[in-house]
Amino acid sequence: MSLELNLTKPICFFDLETTGTNVVKDRIVEIGIFKVFPNGNKEQYRWLVNPGIPIPAEVAAVHGITDEKVKGEPSFKELSRKVYDILKDSDLGGYNSDRFDIPLLVEELLRAGVDIDLKKMVSVDVQTIFHKKEKRTLSAAYKFYCGKELVEAHSALADTMATYEVLLSQIERYEDLENDIKALSKFTKRRETLDFAGFLALDKEEEPIFNFGKFKGKRIKEVLEQEPGYFGWMLNADFPKYTQKVLTQIKLGTWKP
8 A cells, every 4th residue: 555644643543352332341351553653664562451350252252352361461450551652652543433442441541540641642533434435334444445355353453454554545535535633533523522422522612511411511610619519429420530530620720622
């Protein structure tokens, strides 16, 4: 493939295989990262991860990773600093990554005590480009754009490298897609939210607001002044850790757009 991404900083395409689809409760069992540098250099990484909880049989049937396979593998906490060091200077890319992989990875990093600043990164969700243009699955996208069969589908590294190739083919195919990571990120962004889970957003004046529940559309600072107990409820309820982190920054006045 002759086209290369026009990069001003590295981008890490990554994919997770997990114990399920709940961003808060489920855990990573495999992570694959394909890092592309502005000079064209590429690095790839893959780890099996012991999630510390049972892998449901119906989930293992999809990705082929069983409790037995990860029994002797490191926990995500053991890998967390290494994963962070690979990602920290990069933008992010993936397939359905904005809605699932990024939120779940951030949960795992925060759970391991590793703070990650997503405001320094932009993300490109290749699935969104595909759905806006063709509306298919990753295997179909790979066949459609690259003319190849996706061997080892649901293997984290195979999926990440296929995602990278699909993005390059999308840029070549669609004249209105700019070969620029920030522009691609803007194109793939579904909505402007402050957290990937979508509980916190901005109003027209770019003031933080709640995006759910009885205070939907209300400014967060005003709600927390009037009902201070709501903050404690959100910190103790089953919300993603990144949502709780951003909410805390808003309350303390340290959050910046």
